[in-house]
Amino acid sequence: MAHATLDDVLGALRNVDFPADKTELLEAARSAGAADEVLSALRGIPPETYTNREEIARSIRTDPDTDLGLSPAQRAEQARQGGKPGLSQHLREVPKPPIEEELDR
Structure with missing residues (x-):
């Protein structure tokens, strides 16, 4: 299964006006033509209001294995x-x- 990169997710949200909640982020990504992997990554974030892209970046888990260091x-x-x-x-x-x-x- 392919996973979205952080750059993909943030690129799909370049036209978002902050603050924005999870629903607004998903709608913005859909209207920007984001891939299914990006939408899936956004569906996985907590349902909060985000004030900037850094908060989104901290909430996105793009690949479950990326921070585990497993071969x-x-x-x-x-x-x-x-x-x-x-x-x-x-x-x-x-x-x-x-x-x-x-x-x-």
Whole structure:
């Protein structure tokens, strides 16, 4: 699944008059012809009134793996292991594969 970048989201909102709430941000992005990934990222922000683009940038989670520092092998292991019901895959703990441990030495 493709994820929107922060630049994509903020680019779709370049003509927004602030302050703006979540509904106004979604409408502005739709009228600017934003991609579905951008609209999905905006749907995920808290329903608050935003006074500038920096507040939006702090609220947007564009890719669940971006701030976790996991390798593709670790993400694959998370998917194989499963987890507790209700626990998002990207929050499951997973050890580094042996080859990555060896390369870190």
